[in-house]
Amino acid sequence: MTELPSSRARALVLGGGLxxxxxxxxxxxFVHEVLILEHDAALPDAPAPRARLPQAAHAHMLWAGGADAMExxxxxxxxxxxxxxxxxxPIPSGMVSFSExxxxxxxxADTHYLIGASRNLIDWAVRERVLRLPNVRVQTGTRVCGLEGDAARVLGVAVRDAEGEGKGKGKGEGKGEGGGWGERRLIAADLVVDATGRNSKCTQWLRDIGGPQVRETVVDAGVRYASRKYWAPEGAGTDWPVIHIPADPRRGRPGIVATIISIENGQWHVSLSGTRGGEPSSEEDLFEEYARRARHPLVAEFLARAEPAGEVAVFTRTANRRRHFEQARLPDGFIAVGDAATSLNxxxxxxxxxxxxxxxxLRDQARRMSLLSPGFAAKAQRAIARPAAAAWMxxxxxxRFYPGAIGRKPTPxxxxxxxxxxxxxxAAIGSALIVRKLTDxxxxxxxxxxxxxxxxxxxAALGSRKPLLDGPELTPREREVLDRPPLRSPEPTPAKPAR
Known part of the structure; x- marks a missing residue:
């Protein structure tokens, strides 16, 4: 964008995450200004961790649909x-996957792709591009306290600024954290976008100004993540496939998932997860042993031939939580996006x-009607909800099928x-058509x-036109890595309680 739009509208975005x-x-x-309000004192100016994004320590898949949208x-x-x-x-040639x-x-033939990268890198590249836009700026060290307005229209937000040296205006600047929070003040806006994530307080904020009670649905399988980075073995190359051993929810037992994704800096990002009753430990000496509990030990076999590059990180806030903003009578001037609206396992x-x-x-809705028009926010919220609903399903x-899952039980x-x-x-094992459609x-x-x-x-009715494979399809290079002597003994160690 080389020129500022003619609209004098101002949008506030709450949260400087993805x-x-x-x-x-x-x-x-479509607006004169977008102001991003970020709680953190500063946003990294490199692909680095953020204290308020613990899930970044775990492997992420950016599928083609999402990468295409970002592009x-x-x-x-x-x-x-x-x-x-x-x-x-590339998908399917770049994925070794053991379905149920x-x-x-x-x-x-390859028809899709995914991006293998750390969450820190994905977020950083997006943030760098966004903050180059001439009418976008970020204010760090700002705590949002609530919405301003009434049940008919949101007029802005109330905030408190972190007291200390500096005024947070960019990705690497911020207010000091040592002096607490300043006086409450109002920032006016024509549109407020809540992007504060799983911890969003916007449902309470809406009630505080006389807005609606937003219905919420939760399905929680009690998933716990344990993740660790490894150095890719010598000779693995940069085109290493995703190794993915999913769980089978039909078994009536806790589901264990093991995944290796090749990321930047010559590393593998490895995530292991288990549902309620089968959670992984945070103990480093139990990490690879737990990987062997997946439905196939392939991930564990590769890990035994790679060197760890960091500690084990755990994450437990994995419930599927959907706030049905698209069904509520929201005030004009307010929408919720990302995990603030729908957070997923x-x-x-x-x-x-x-x-x-x-x-x-959201962009397409802004093309069709002005942000200042009555009903814009409601129409935008319904449009935003559609892809989230697809991911939710x-x-x-x-x-829903895992033991101890919280939420509505499976229906017929x-x-x-x-x-x-x-x-x-x-059928997909022997049908290119079904592989393509499932991957779509x-x-x-x-x-x-x-x-x-x-x-x-x-x-599907005809079934697989080829026999089942008796093992994973591996390239000669992948088999050569697997044929090396393991660096660590595969013998199980005495079990320790999960922490």
Missing amino acids: AGTLAAAALAP ELLPGVTGDWLAAGAHRI AGWFRRSW PVYGHGMSAAALGALA LAVGQD ADRLTARYVHRLNR VMAMRRPAHVLGHPAVLLA
Whole structure:
């Protein structure tokens, strides 16, 4: 964008994380100013951790649908990721996956991709691009206390500024943390976008100004994550595939997932997760042993031939939580995006993509009508909710089946759908059509209803046209790594209680 838009509207984005910066990119062409209010004293000016983003310590999949959306919002961001060491991993040839029906073939033509990178790198490249936009600025060290306005319209937010030296105006500047918080003050806006994540207080803020009670749905399988980075073994190269051993929710036991994703700096990002009753430990000497508890030990076998590059990090805030803003009578001038509206179990890798597609929907709505028009926020919220709802169905359609899951129990319709998905997975082992359609949905390029297309139904009825594989399809280079002597003994160590 080379010229400022003619609109005098001002948008406030609450939160400088991925969802917030993408929302700022979506709105920038249509407003005079976008001001991002960030609680942290400073935002990193390099791919570095943020204290208020603990999930960044875990492996992330940025599927093609989300990466395409980010590239459309911020042309050139994909090149930024790759130049900084990220990998563009082709699918299906770049994924070794053991579905509940068997090993997927990798020999089909590549139709999709995902970005292999740390969350820190993905966020940094997006933030760098957004803060170059001439009408976007960020104010750090700012705590939002509530909304200003009434049940008809939000007029801005009340904030307190961190007291201390400096005024936070950019990605690397910020107010000091030593002096507490200053006096409450008002920042006026024509549109307030809540992007404060899972910890959002916006439902209470809306009630405080006479707004609606927002209905909330929770499905919680009690997933606990344990993640660690490893140095890729010598000779592994930069085109290492994703190794993914998912759980099988049909087994009636805790689900264990093990994943290796190649990221920047010659490292593998490894995440292990287990549902309620089968959670991983934070103990380093139990990490690889736990990986062997997955449905196949392939991840553990590769880890035994790689050197750890860091400590084990754990994360437990993984419940699927959907706040149905699209169904509420929200005041004009307010919308919620990202995890503030729909937060997902991260094991399916759809959070970033859902946020990106929601930002794209916000941009498209801003193209159709002015942000100042009555009803803009309600229409934008419904548009934002659609990709989030698709990701929600993919997540809860699995999580409801695990033992001890909190939330609505599976219905007969849920069980019928699960059986159909299992049949699709089995048929996909010998059907390029079903592989493509399943990946369309998983990569968030197409909605789930494409799996009901007559051609897909027929292929599912015919079943796999090829025999099941008796093991993973590995390249000679991948087998050579696996054939090396392990660096550590695979013998199990005495069990220790999870912490």
